[in-house]
Amino acid sequence: MDAIEVKDLSKSFEGLNAVDRVTFSVHKSEIFGFLGPNGAGKTTTVRMLTGVIKPDSGEARVMGRDIVRETQRVKEVLGVLPETANAYPDLTAWRNMMLIASLYGIPRREGERRAATLLKEFGIYERRSSKVKGFSKGMKQRLMLCMALVSDPEVLFLDEPTSGLDVQSARSIRQRIKELQEERKTVFLTSHNMQEVGELCDRVGIINKGKMVTVDSPENLRTRIGGSVAVEVRLDKAVDMSRLEFNAERVGGTYRIYTTEPHDVIRSIVGFATLNGLKILSLNVQSPSLEDVFVKLTGGSNGQ
């Protein structure tokens, strides 16, 4: 049995097919990345799977439990970090944690123990008695993550957990997501950060305009776009590269050339530089990034 099984799930809003017969599954203790442009239907999918809204048609199971007929039992195994949700601003961090703990039916002592551990781990224990409205964005987000973890859930839905955070906060959250996998938890992660998804996820699903485009591992996805690589070169002087027989794209001081034959390209660049008395400052070969794949698969369009 897979942790999440989704079949032909659909939802429309006033005639707009926000999610259109989406089918995929997420294995147990896998980190599954869910990518798509703005308005692709990611949050709508997450809301259906977490029992917040009902699908129009199709079905889905989380840990074998039907999301429509057994919504409460689904929610019991979930930890959720919604995209645009807030903790109660007029309650303290501690009260927010205890509220969620009681709503999961966790006995008080146990809830207090877990809340203390989590708040310490995320560096907000010292501020536990302050009202959340005084917290910075990063602190609020870390608190929301603590709230998602307090029930020790088997499956986590994290909708853009690191968006808008500074490098340290984002990194500590990513670190924690990796640890969750070691604890054999299943993570459903939505993000616009390709590097983050490439680094964390075992498999990635790409959705565009409500339709599932593909599901594959980041490695397989990278080799998808025709096996081409990018050769990047930096020279000591700005030159007219159009004299080369390759199509060079200029990014800042660097020239980038997409090719399936890096060997030929490098030879001509070196020849070109020698001939013109130019110094090569750096030269490297990049396999395509997940971002390239993403842009290609989603047609560079956004669904809005």
Place this chain on the structure above:
Amino acid sequence: MGSKVWAIAKKDIQMYYFKGPVVIFGVLFPLFLFLAFYIGRNLPAAFLIPGLVAMTIFFTSTSVSPVIMPWETQMRTLERLISCPITVRTLIVGDILASFIFGACISAVPVAVGVALGVGVKSPVILALAVLLSAFCFSSLGLLFSAPPTSLVSNIMMLSTFVKFPVIFISGIFIPLENMPTWGVVVASLSPLTYFTDLARFSIQGYAYYPLYADFVALLIYSALFLLLAVKLHERALPKRF
């Protein structure tokens, strides 16, 4: 389910009710409205106090309960809340419980005012039962107001005001039932507040228009009706809040 209901109620009390303005408004508004009607009319305090108690319990029980849902929709706290394993019923009953506690506690203020003015309570048990049942009934009514899935607090305030004032004016607060023409009594019987006022008059002045059991049955029926309707409508409305 009990502990989850209590967790919701506790959150409501800390978030919404433990605020100076809310409490003061809950006491002062009914008082001013009441005085506006009675000033200059030489009526005995024993007649005034039951009306003041009725007004207070009605206003306090329906003051905050209607705005919790639109508030939480706007503050975006609701999605986190209902991602937890709770039903809409738990949520609604929790909100009602908070409002009930607030309404029942604040209604002690006008009773105390009455005692200070020398108006004794002849049947404290009946009054206490009536207060508890009505606080529940009016709190449920308050939640009924917030059923439209909007995030605009002002819309819900407007809607609830539109309903609240007629409910007060047709009730027996300002004109005792026995002084009303038949059609007045018929109209008054539509207001749940009529039955509480009748019970309060019995407890304080010593006589009631309806038999006591009829007042209680009417309040029970209204409570059940409001509660069921509130749960049904909120179940339908909740997914539309996202």
